[in-house]
Amino acid sequence: MTTTNTDVPVTTAGVEPPRDAHPVGSARSERLSALVQQHGALAVLLIVSLVASFSFGSFATGDNISNMATSSAFLAIVALGMTFVIITGGIDLSVGSLFALGGVLAAWGSRHGTLVALLLPLAVCGLIGVVNGLLVARSRLAPFIVTLAAMLGARGLMLALTDEGADTYLIRKGSLLAELGQGSTLGLANPVWITLALFVAGAVVLRRTRFGQHVYAVGGNEDAAALMGAPVARTKILVYALSGLLAGLAGALNAAWLASGVTILGSGMELEAISAVVIGGTLLTGGLGYVSGSLVGVLLLKVIQNVINQIGSLDSSYQQVVSGTFLAVVVVAQTWLGRRRQLM
Amino acid sequence: MAPPAEVLAVRGLSKTFPGVRALDDVDLTLHAGEIHALIGENGAGKSTLIKLLTGVYRPDAGEIVFQGRKVSFATPLEAQKAGISTIYQEVNLIPLLSVARNLFLGREPRNRFGLLDMGRMNREAEQTLSTYGVRVDVRRPLRTLGVGAQQMVALARAVATEARVVVMDEPTSSLEPREVETLFSVIRGLRDAGIAVVYVSHRLDELYAVCSTVTVLRDGRRVHRGRLADLDRLSLVSTMLGRDLGEVREEGLTKFTGEHGAADAEPVLTASDLTVPHKLHGVSLSIRPGEVVGLGGLLGSGRTETAKTIAGALPARSGGVTVAGVPLRAGSTPAAIRAGISLLPEDRKSEGIVPGLSVRENIALAALPRLSRFGLVSEARVDSVVDTFIERLRIKASSPHQKVGELSGGNQQKVLLARWLAMNPKVLLLDEPTRGIDVGAKAEVQKLVDELAADGLGVLLISSDLEELIEGSDRVVVLKDGAVVGELTGDDVTEDKLMRTIAGNDPARDAGKEAAVDG
Numbered sequence: 001m002t003t004t005n006t007d008v009p010v011t012t013a014g015v016e017p018p019r020d021a022h023p024v025g026s027a028r029s030e031r032l033s034a035l036v037q038q039h040g041a042l043a044v045l046l047i048v049s050l051v052a053s054f055s056f057g058s059f060a061t062g063d064n065i066s067n068m069a070t071s072s073a074f075l076a077i078v079a080l081g082m083t084f085v086i087i088t089g090g091i092d093l094s095v096g097s098l099f100a101l102g103g104v105l106a107a108w109g110s111r112h113g114t115l116v117a118l119l120l121p122l123a124v125c126g127l128i129g130v131v132n133g134l135l136v137a138r139s140r141l142a143p144f145i146v147t148l149a150a151m152l153g154a155r156g157l158m159l160a161l162t163d164e165g166a167d168t169y170l171i172r173k174g175s176l177l178a179e180l181g182q183g184s185t186l187g188l189a190n191p192v193w194i195t196l197a198l199f200v201a202g203a204v205v206l207r208r209t210r211f212g213q214h215v216y217a218v219g220g221n222e223d224a225a226a227l228m229g230a231p232v233a234r235t236k237i238l239v240y241a242l243s244g245l246l247a248g249l250a251g252a253l254n255a256a257w258l259a260s261g262v263t264i265l266g267s268g269m270e271l272e273a274i275s276a277v278v279i280g281g282t283l284l285t286g287g288l289g290y291v292s293g294s295l296v297g298v299l300l301l302k303v304i305q306n307v308i309n310q311i312g313s314l315d316s317s318y319q320q321v322v323s324g325t326f327l328a329v330v331v332v333a334q335t336w337l338g339r340r341r342q343l344m
Numbered sequence: 345m346a347p348p349a350e351v352l353a354v355r356g357l358s359k360t361f362p363g364v365r366a367l368d369d370v371d372l373t374l375h376a377g378e379i380h381a382l383i384g385e386n387g388a389g390k391s392t393l394i395k396l397l398t399g400v401y402r403p404d405a406g407e408i409v410f411q412g413r414k415v416s417f418a419t420p421l422e423a424q425k426a427g428i429s430t431i432y433q434e435v436n437l438i439p440l441l442s443v444a445r446n447l448f449l450g451r452e453p454r455n456r457f458g459l460l461d462m463g464r465m466n467r468e469a470e471q472t473l474s475t476y477g478v479r480v481d482v483r484r485p486l487r488t489l490g491v492g493a494q495q496m497v498a499l500a501r502a503v504a505t506e507a508r509v510v511v512m513d514e515p516t517s518s519l520e521p522r523e524v525e526t527l528f529s530v531i532r533g534l535r536d537a538g539i540a541v542v543y544v545s546h547r548l549d550e551l552y553a554v555c556s557t558v559t560v561l562r563d564g565r566r567v568h569r570g571r572l573a574d575l576d577r578l579s580l581v582s583t584m585l586g587r588d589l590g591e592v593r594e595e596g597l598t599k600f601t602g603e604h605g606a607a608d609a610e611p612v613l614t615a616s617d618l619t620v621p622h623k624l625h626g627v628s629l630s631i632r633p634g635e636v637v638g639l640g641g642l643l644g645s646g647r648t649e650t651a652k653t654i655a656g657a658l659p660a661r662s663g664g665v666t667v668a669g670v671p672l673r674a675g676s677t678p679a680a681i682r683a684g685i686s687l688l689p690e691d692r693k694s695e696g697i698v699p700g701l702s703v704r705e706n707i708a709l710a711a712l713p714r715l716s717r718f719g720l721v722s723e724a725r726v727d728s729v730v731d732t733f734i735e736r737l738r739i740k741a742s743s744p745h746q747k748v749g750e751l752s753g754g755n756q757q758k759v760l761l762a763r764w765l766a767m768n769p770k771v772l773l774l775d776e777p778t779r780g781i782d783v784g785a786k787a788e789v790q791k792l793v794d795e796l797a798a799d800g801l802g803v804l805l806i807s808s809d810l811e812e813l814i815e816g817s818d819r820v821v822v823l824k825d826g827a828v829v830g831e832l833t834g835d836d837v838t839e840d841k842l843m844r845t846i847a848g849n850d851p852a853r854d855a856g857k858e859a860a861v862d863g
Contacts (some may be wrong), residue, residue, distance in 0.1 A: 035487075053689040208459040210452055213441075217449055220438035227436050229450040230502070331524045 001123045037281045037288070038083045040333070055309040058317040066189065068302050071255070074099070076298040077250035079273040079280075080202050081243030083294045086277050087206075088239050089286025090143035092135060093270045094150035095247035095329055098125045100266035101158040102251025106177070107169035107261030110163065114176040117256075121248040128154055129244020135238030147240075149272065155190040158263060165263040171256060183255025192252050198246070202291040215239060219286025273326045276301055283334065300326075348376040351508050351540045352397075352428075359392050366392040368564040371407070374509060374540040379531060381551045381572055382544045383584055384561035385643060385808060391542055393561065394511055397542075398430045399423035411508060429502035433514040437498055439487035440712035444469035444488050447501050475675030476500050477526045490620075499530060501541070510534060511542040514552060517622075517644060528554050546644040547825055548848060550576055562586050577847040585810060585843065609633055610669070612802040613685070613771045615654050617662035623649045625827045626663065631771060631802035636793065638817030639757020639806045640751045640842055646826035647806045648690055651773040654804070655687035656680035665772060681710070684770030688760055688777055690806075696760045699749030703741045706748045706759050711766040733762035737792060761792065771802040777813060790816060810839050822846060 078095050084294060087093045097251040102121035111115040117255035128150055135146040159165055171178050183190050214235040217225035226232050255261045280293025290320055301323055308319040354372040358365070367389045374380055377789045384390045395401045397408065399417030408415050408478050410426060416783060417423040420430065444466045445452075453468070454462045466518040476496045480489060486497065495515060516524045530555055534541055543555055551572065553560070558575065560568035560583050568575070568583045573584070610628035618627045624646050631637045637825075639647045652658040654665050661674035665685075673679040680687075689696050692836065697706055700832055707713060708726045715725045730744050737758045740752055748759055755775060774793065778786040793816060807813045811822060820831040820837055823846040830845040832838075 034356075179459075204459065208449075208462070210454075210460070213445060213460070215448055215454065216441055217438045220440045221436070224436040224438055227420050227424075227432075227451075228438075229424060282438075287438065 009177040027029070032037055037334065037337055038290055038293060039281075041280050041300055041330070043295055045300045045303065047299070048307065052303065052307045052310070056307070057312055058227065059307070062321055063215075064185075064306070069192045070189040070307055072298050072302045073195040074250045074254045074257075074301070075191070075272060076195050076295055077198060078254070078269060079276045079294040080159075080198055080291055080296050081239075081246035082270075082273045082277050083202070083280075083289055083291050084206070084239040085143075085283055086241045086274070086282050086284060086328075087215050087219045087224070087286055087289040090236065090239065090305060091147065091241060091274065092132065092243045093144065093147040094128065094132060094154055095152045095243060095273055096266040096269035097154035097158065097272075098244055098337050099130060099251040099254070099269050101125060101154045101161075102248035102281060103255035103258075103265060104158050104161055104169065104251075104261035105248075106255045108251035110171045110175060110177050114180075116175045118249075118252055122174035122245055123246025125154075125251070126245040129241040129247075130237060132244065137233040137236035138242060142241075145336030162261070162263050164323060168263070169261045171259045171261075173259065177256045178259055181253055182259070189256060194253065195304075199291055200293055205228075206291055211235070211238065214288060214313075219283075219288075221287070238329065248256050262294055272301065277321065278334075279327060279330045281334075284331070347695050348378070348538070350374070350378050351411060353409040354393075354397070354467055355407050355409070357393065357394060357396055357408070360404055361400060364766035365564050367396070367403075369564045370459065370561065371569075374542065376508075376538040376540055377535045378557060379541045380553045381555035381558040382542050382561070383546070383558065387582075388561040389564040390561055391513070394430065394513060394542070394544070397423070397509075398511060406798075416486040419826055424502075424505055424507075427503055427506060427508040428511065429509070430511040431495070431498050431502050431513065431515055433517050437486055437494065437501070441482050442487055443473070443480060443486050443489065443497060444482040446502070447482070447495060449473065451505070468652060471499050472504065473497065476530055490523075492519045492526070495519060495523070495527070496530070497792075499527070503534065507539060509540045509542065511544075513544045514541075514546070514644065516547065517547060519622075520703050524550070531856075546642045548580065549825075551580075552577075562729055577624055578844060581843050582845040603845040606851075612668055613654070613804075614666045615650070616663055617660045618650065618653050618665075620649060620653055620658055621661055623658070623826050624653060624660070625825075626664075627653075627823065627826070627828055629804075629821045629828070631804055633770075633800045634797050635819065636797045636803040636805055637812040637819050638820035638834075638837075639804060639823065639824035640813055640820045641847065642846060643808070647823055648775055649826070650823065651687055651775050651804060651806060654680070655685055655773055656685070665704055668855075673785065679768065684768070685773065686764035686767055686771070687770035688757075688764060688778070689774060690775040697748050697756050699745060702745045703734070703739065703743035703748055703751070703759055706767060707733055707762045710763050714767070728763075729766050733765060737762050737765075738788065753786065754782070754789065757785070757789060757791070761789075765796075768799065771804070772796065773804045773806075776807045777805070777809070778809065810842065814839055814842065824848060 004227065013218070018282070058064055082092055082095060092262050102125050105121040105124055106117045109120040130227070132143075132146050132150050135141050136143045162168070180190055185193055206215060214230045216226060217230045218232050222232060248295070251266065254265065276297035277289070277294045280290065282289025282293060282295030304322050305319045308314055308316060309323065350373060352372070352374040354370065354701075357367055357372075359367040360671055370389065372393070382390055382393070391860060393400065396403050399422050401418050402416065402418075404842065415426060417428075418427065424430075438449070441449070446585045446714050448465050448481055449470045453464045455461045466482050473480070473482065473496065473523060475551045476499065478493050478496045486494060489497070499510075499515075499565065515527060519527065526674065531541055531543070543551070545551055555572050556571065558568070558572040558580070559566060560580070562584065563586070567586070572734060609632045612633045614630040616628045618624050627646065627650050628649075629637065639650060641647050649658060655662050656672070656677040656679060664671055667683040667685060670683065672683050672685075698709070701709075704726065707730050707848055710722060711729065715729065733739070734741070734744060739762065748756055751759065761777075777793065778789050790812065791802060793805065805816050807816070818833075820832045821828055822832065822840060822842065824846065829848065832841055832845065
C-alpha cells in the first residue's frame with residue numbers, strides 16, 4: 001500500500017480542534033525528562049570518567065581503556081539481547097548460563113574448525129532462546145520462571161558436557177577462532193569491533209524496522225498491540241531467541257578470547273546485564289528503551305569496577321556495593337520521572 | 345435513489361456463558377452511511393454483541409453477513425482486516441510510542457531497504473490528523489496528548505485501515521464537550537464517506553445528536569429497532585429499562601418497608617459541589633441519620649464515582665464532604681473510614697472480599713485496629729464481634745472459619761456488610777448491593793438495609809434496579825452525565841417521575857404543566 005486512504009473528508013469549520021487537555025507546559029518538561037531518561041547514564045559515565053582520569057594517572061591510558069573496552073564487549077553483547085527482551089516487558093535470566101554454555105560449546109567445537117565452533121553455540125543457545133520464547137508467548141508462563149528454568153537447565157547441560165567442570169576444552173592458538181577473540185584491527189580488539197557492529201545493527205532493527213515497532217508495542221501495551229495487529233507471540237519468541245543467540249555468541253567470543261571454555265564464568269551475568277540495561281534508561285516495565293543506553297550502562301559498570309580497582313586500598317567487593325547503589329538510584333529516578341509523566 | 349447498500353447483517357445471533365444467556369437471537373442490520381445507536385442497560389448484551397461482531401467471541405448460533413459474505417472472525421485483527429474496526433472506551437494505543445508510530449503500527453511506510461520511512465510516516469501522520477482537527481507534533485509520545493486527541497488518533501487509525509464499519513464503544517466518556525463536537529463532525533464525515541457507524545453511549549443527548557437509527561437491547565434480546573426520531577426520550581428510556589409506561593404506577597413488591605428518618609434532623613453527611621475531571625461536575629447531596637437516599641441515573645452517569653469520591657477513593661478537584669458537620673480530608677480513604685463512612689463497592693470480587701480468607705477474618709479485616717491493643721489482636725473480642733454479625737445479618741456459613749470464596753453471592757455481600765458495620769459507621773454507601781445475588785438473598789439484603797436505616801444510619805443506595813431504588817429510598821437524587829439533574833422526594837418517588845428525570849425532560853416545563861393543571 002503506497003498511499004493511505006486516511007483522508008476522510010471532514011469539515012471542522014466552526015469547530016475548534018481539540019488541543020491537548022493538559023497543556024501544563026508539558027512539552028518542555030516532557031522533553032527534559034525524556035532527555036534524562038535517555039542520556040542520564042551517559043552524563044554520569046562522562047563525569048565519572050573525567051574525575052577518574054584526573055585522579056588516577058593510570059586510568060586514561062591506552063592500555064587501560066582498551067582493557068576496559070574488551071572486557072565490556074562480552075557483557076555488552078548479552079545486554080543488547082536483554083534490551084530487546086526488557087522492552088517487551090519480559091526478562092531473561094538464562095543468559096548467564098547460556099554465556100557459559102556457549103563458551104564451552106565453542107571450545108569443544110573448535111576441534112572441528114572455526115565454523116562449527118561458532119555455529120554450534122549459536123544453534124544451541126538460539127534454540128534454547130526459542131524454547132523460552134515459545135513458553136512465554138504460547139503457554140503464557142511468567143518469563144521469570146521460564147528463563148529461570150532455562151538458566152538451571154543450560155548450566156546443567158554445560159556441566160554434563162564438561163564432566164562436572166573437570167574437562168576444560170582449549171582453543172588452539174593461531175586458529176581463526178583464536179584470532180577472532182584475541183586479535184585486533186586498527187588498534188581495537190576484534191570483540192570490540194563485533195560489539196560495535198552488533199549495536200549499530202541492533203539500533204537500526206529496534207528503531208527502523210517493523211519488528212522493532214512491535215517490540216515497543218508489545219511492551220507498551222500488549223492488549224492494544226494485539227488489537228492493533230502486532231504479532232505479539234511472534235515478537236516475544238523472536239526477542240528471546242535473539243537474547244539466547246547473542247548470549248551464546250558472547251560466550252563463544254569470550255572463550256576465543258580466553259582460548260578455552262571456562263565453566264565457572266557467566267553466573268550472575270544475567271543480573272549484571274539487567275542492571276546495565278536498566279541503568280541505560282530502559283524501563284523494566286517495558287515499552288521504552290534504547291540499545292545505546294545499554295552500551296553506556298555496561299561501560300558505566302565496568303568503569304566503576306575499574307576505578308575501584310585503581311583505588312587499590314578499597315576491597316574490590318565494594319564495587320558491587322557501588323554498582324548496587326547506583327542501580328537503586330537509577331530505578332528510583334526512573335520511577336520518579338515516570339510518575340511526573342503520569343501527572344502531565 | 346436506490347437505498348444504500350447493506351453493509352452488515354446479523355441474524356439470530358446467540359451467545360451463552362456459563363449460567364447466563366448473554367445474547368439471545370439478536371438481529372442487526374447496518375447500511376452504508378448509517379449511524380446506528382446501540383443501547384441497553386448493564387448486562388443487556390451490548391458488549392457481547394460488539395465482541396461477537398469484532399471477533400473477540402464466537403457466536404453459539406446465528407450468522408454475520410458482512411458485505412454480502414458470511415463471515416466468522418477468529419480474532420479482532422481478522423475483523424479489522426476485513427473492515428470492521430472498533431474504538432474502545434479506553435484508548436487502546438501504545439502510550440509510550442510516538443503519535444505517528446501509533447497511527448501506522450503494522451502498516452508503516454518503508455523505504456527500498458525495508459526500513460521504516462520515518463519522514464514519510466511523520467508527514468502523512470500530520471496530514472491525516474489535521475483532517476481530524478488534531479494539530480500536534482506527531483513525533484511526540486502519544487501519552488503527551490490530551491485524551492480527546494488520543495481518541496482522535498485511535499479513530500484515524502481505525503478508519504485508515506479501510507474500515508467499512510466502525511464500532512464506537514462510549515467514545516465520549518472521557519472527552520470535553522468541545523472535543524465531543526469535533527468527534528461528531530468526524531463521525532458525520534464518516535457517514536458521508538459511506539461508512540456505517542455503530543455508536544454505543546448512555547448519553548441520550550449524544551444519541552439524538554448523531555444517530556439516525558437505534559437498536560435497544562434488554563436482557564440479551566433485541567426489544568426495539570427503528571428510526572431514532574420516531575422514539576422520544578421517555579419511550580427510549582422505558583424501552584431500555586423494560587418498564588411499561590402504563591403499568592409504572594402499579595409497582596412490584598420489594599422487601600422495603602418505606603419511610604424512615606426525621607425530615608428535620610441535621611444531615612449526617614453533606615457532600616457539596618464534588619467535581620472530578622471528566623466524571624463529576626459539581627455534585628451535591630446530603631443524607632440525614634436514618635435516611636436512605638437513592639442515587640439514580642443511567643450507567644455512566646456518575647453514581648459510582650459519587651460514592652467513591654465521598655469515600656475518598658477518587659480525588660476530587662474541588663468540593664468537600666462533611667460528616668456530622670466535621671469537614672473530611674479530601675482524597676483519603678483512611679480519613680473517610682475513621683470519620684464513619686463505609687463503602688460497599690460495586691465489584692465485590694475485585695474490591696471487596698478476600699476469597700481465600702475465612703468469614704471471621706474477612707469480617708474482622710477492617711476493624712482489626714479497633715479490636716487490638718498494643719498491636720496485638722484480641723481474639724476474644726474478634727470472636728464476639730464476628731458472632732454478633734453472623735447472627736444479626738443471618739450469614740449462612742458452616743462456621744466462622746469457612747472460606748468466604750465458598751459462600752453464595754448473597755452471603756458474600758453480607759460478610760462485606762458485616763465488615764463495615766463492625767466499624768460502627770455513621771454513613772453506609774451501598775453501590776449495587778444486590779447485583780448478582782439470588783432473589784431470596786436480595787430480599788434479605790434489602791430488609792437489612794431497612795433495619796440499618798431504622799437504627800439511625802445514613803444510607804446512600806445506588807441501584808440499577810428501579811424497583812429497589814424507588815421502594816428502598818426515602819429520597820432519590822438523579823444524576824446525568826456527572827451532574828445532579830433532579831431530586832425526587834415524598835410522593836414524587838415513583839418510577840414514572842424517575843424515568844422522566846433520567847430522560848431529561850425539561851423539569852421547568854413539567855412544573856409549568858402541573859401548575860397549569862392546578863390552576
